[in-house]
Amino acid sequence: AQSVTQLGSHVSVSEGALVLLRCNYSSSVPPYLFWYVQYPNQGLQLLLKYTSAATLVKGINGFEAEFKKSETSFHLTKPSAHMSDAAEYFCAVSDNASWGKLQFGAGTQVVVTP
C-alpha cells in the first residue's frame, strides 16, 4: 500500500524567504504524486501533480516540486513566500494498484511572518 510522510507539521517562514515543504512517499509501484493546499475554512485545491512525465513540476502560485525516485521524495518549494501562502499543505499519492485513490499525508501548516 502506498503512503506519504510529511516532515514537519508546522513551518514558519518570513515573507520573501524560501518555502520548502518535505514529502516522502512509499509505493511498491510507480507513484503519482500531488500537492494540495487548504486555505482556512475552504476545501482542498490542487497545486501541482507529478504524472511520470517531467520530474520538475510547476504549479500554481509560483510553487514547484521535484520528483526524486532515488530519494522517494516530492518536496514542494517556492522561492519567495508571500503572506497569502499561509495555509495548510497536503502531499498525496496514488498509483495504479490503488485504482487512483488518493492517500494524503498529515499536512504541514505554513505560517508567513512579515
Add this chain to the structure above:
Amino acid sequence: DAGVIQSPRHEVTEMGQEVTLRCKPISGHDYLFWYRQTMMRGLELLIYFNNNVPIDDSGMPEDRFSAKMPNASFSTLKIQPSEPRDSAVYFCASSLNIGRTDTQYFGPGTRLTVL
C-alpha cells in the same frame, strides 16, 4: 462552473440524532468522493462512487454511516445515530475520471459538531 457544492456548511446536533450531509458534484464528473478530516486521523477517504454506483466503501467507519448517490448531480452522507466522535469536517470531491492523475475538486466542506 460553480464547483462542488456542499450543504450545510455547519451542522451542530446532539448525540443520537440523524445527520444528513449533501453534495452536488461538478457537472459531467463521473466520480464522487466523500472524505472526513479530523485532527487525529487527518484526511480519510470514506467512500467513492462511479456513475452513481458505490465502488469502494472500505473507509466507512461503521454501519452508522451510509452514503447514496441517487443521480449524477446529488449525493448524501448519512450518520444515524450520530456520536461525538463523528465530529469532523466532511468533504465531498468529484473528478472527471478516476484516471491515475485526474484532479479531484473539493467542496468547501461541512463542519459537523455532535454534542
